[in-house]
C-alpha cells in the first residue's frame with residue numbers, strides 16, 4: 001500500500017512538472033499559483049510587475065483587469081504572420097541569447113523582432129498623447145556626449161537608461177558610437193508597414209547611425225525574404241551594458257538593425 005502511494009505521488013509530481021501538462025493544468029484553474037503558470041508567462045509577470053499580475057484561462061491579466069490572449073492555437077506561423085499577427089506566446093518563439101554572437105544569425109532568426117502591438121500599447125500608451133504624458137528628458141552620457149534624450153518613465157526605463165548612460169560614460173574609447181543619438185521617441189510606424197515602431201513608446205534608443213548598419217541599407221530593399229549579408233560595427237561592450245539592464249540589441253537579428261536597443265526584459269535570462 002505504502003509503495004503504491006509513493007509511486008502515485010511520484011507520478012503526480014512528474015506530471016505536474018512536465019511543461020505540457022503544467023500549462024493545461026494552469027488553464028483549468030482560475031487562481032493558479034506561480035508553479036502552474038508557463039515559464040514565459042512568469043517571465044512576463046516578473047518583467048512587468050506594475051502591469052501584468054496573473055494568468056488565467058489562456059489569458060494574461062493586467063492589474064486593471066484587462067485580459068490579453070496568450071496562445072491563439074495557430075501552429076507553424078510563417079515569419080510574415082509572426083510579425084503581423086503574433087499572440088503573446090509568439091514573443092518567445094525565438095530565444096534571445098545574451099553575450100557575443102557566435103555566428104551571424106540564421107535566415108529569419110530575429111529574436112525580439114516579433115512584438116504584440118496591443119500589449120505594448122497597453123503599457124506605454126495607446127495614442128501619441130498618452131505616451132507623451134509618461135515621457136521625460138535625461139542627459140545621455142553627461143561626460144562624453146551631454147545630449148538630451150526623451151524617454152518614458154514607464155517600467156523605470158528613464159532610470160535604466162540613465163544607469164546605462166553612466167556606465168557607457170566611463171568608456172571614452174566608445175565615444176564615436178554614443179554621440180549624435182539617432183533617436184528615442186517618435187510616434188511612427190515601422191518603415192513600409194502598418195505596425196507601430198517601438199520608438200513610438202520611448203523605450204527604445206538608436207545610437208549613432210553613422211557607425212551602424214541596417215539590413216535594408218545592405219540589400220537596398222525592404223523585401224523580408226531577401227538574402228542579406230550580415231554586417232556590424234558596434235562593439236560588444238555596448239551590447240553587454242544594454243543587455244545587463246534589460247535591453248535587447250537589433251544586431252542579433254537576421255534582419256539586423258545594429259543601432260537599435262529596445263527594453264524587452266522578458267526575453268533576457
Ligand SMILES: [Zn+2]
Nearest residue numbers: 205206260261
Ligand atoms: Zn531603432
